[in-house]
Amino acid sequence: MKTPLALVALALASTALLSHPAQAAPKQTSAVSDAALIRTLPGFTQGEATVNGVRLHYVAGGQGSPVVLLPGWPQTWWAFHKIMPALAREHRVISVDLRGMGGSDKPTRGYEKKTMAQDIFELVRQLGHDKVDIVGHDIGAQVAFSFAANHPEATRKLVLLDVPHPDAQLATWPLLPAVGTFGDKIDEAHPFAWWFAFHQVKGLPEQLLEGRVHLEQEWFFRYLLKDEGAIDARDRAVYAAAYASRDAIRAGNAWYQAFPQDIVDDGTYSKLTMPVLALGGPGYGWLKSTLTGKATDLRVLKVEGSGHFIAEEKPEATLGYLADFLK
Structure with a gap:
């Protein structure tokens, strides 16, 4: 009897939702809008700037030396919300939606990290800053590294969270996992980043994921979070909404499709001379092996x-590392 009743309940719920689409959607959307989220962060406001041919959305607050925060996939500027208020006590904090992310434009081209770094450089200049500390996570860490490599005159200090810039080592990663190493939680000695390959495919991910991108995100969060509650229901709703459309899925995948060119660009970069701090979770070994020899003043922790x-699982520890490093 359980299965028929469950099917009847599902059918009734679906009918009710389809009968009132206008009432259901706006409430959910408004609850996770940038305006609603910013209201939870007193002292912060949002802005937009057209730079390098794209419109970037950002959220800023606080006074002091500027710190630029760059998030990664599958997130938005909101990824840093747990550390932004405390950072803003000593710094002007600017959390940016990268090209292709959240409230920023999603053009068809320009997802090489060198181009995205130019976006951020022009944003920094437009906001009136000559030199900034730059903190990046995941794809944002790759853009932050490229920013420092291409614009050292504008970089005071660099912080990378769990991911380095693509280099030749990345091209050697295996297509298949080692026997017995792949499950619901990452094996840090044998990580298997299958989505790096999946996101190379053009067109198909949009068809598969439109309207259900949350399924991929939920798997990803389960695999890479140690504390799954650190990204709560509201956070997950924010990120699901941000990547719900075909355009958003396409743009997020384009960051990965640019990796081959990023590897080529990496081979042209000189050694970084500004202080560099790399904080690793599962990516600690990757950071250490990739960054060694690429910076004259490097700490990998x-x-x-x-x-x-x-920044979401260990916000207090992250703030402690940043306070010590950025002072």
């Missing part, structure tokens, strides 16, 4: 007990 999403 393991954030104990953290998964991939360091």
Whole structure:
């Protein structure tokens, strides 16, 4: 009897939703809008700037030396919300939606990290800053590294969270996992980033994921979070809404499709001379092996007990590292 009753309940719920689409959607959308989220962060406001041919959305607050925060996939500027208020006590904090992300434009081209770094450089200049500290996570860390490599005169200090810039090592990653190493949670000694390959495919992910991108995100959060509650229901609704459309899925995938060119660009970069701090969860080994030899003043530290999403899983520890490094 359980299955028929469940099917009847599902049919009734679906009928009710389809009968009132206008009432259901706006409430959900408004609850996770940038305006609603910013109201939870006193002292912060949002802005837009057209730079390098694209419109970028950002959220800023606080006074002091500027710190630029760059998030990664599958997130938005909101990824740093747990650390933004405390950082703003000493700094002008600017959390940016990258090209292709959240409230920013999603053009068909320009997802090489060098181009995206130019976006951020022009944004920094437009906001009136000559030199900034730049903190990046995931794809944002790759853009932050490229910013420092291409615009060292504008970079005071660089912080990378769990991911380095693509280099030749990335091209050697295996297509298949080692026997017995792949499950619901990452094996840090044998990570298997299958989505790096999946996101190379053009067109198909949009068809598969439109309207159900949350399924991929839920798997990804489960695999890479140690504390799954660190990204709560509201956070997940924010990110699901941000990547719900075909355009958003296409743009997010384009960051990965640019990796081959990013690897080529990496081979042209000189050694970084500004102070560099790399904080690793599962990516600690990747950071250490990739960054060694690429910076003259480098610290690579393991954030104990953290998964991939360091600023959300360990906000107090992250703030402690940043306060010490950026002072």
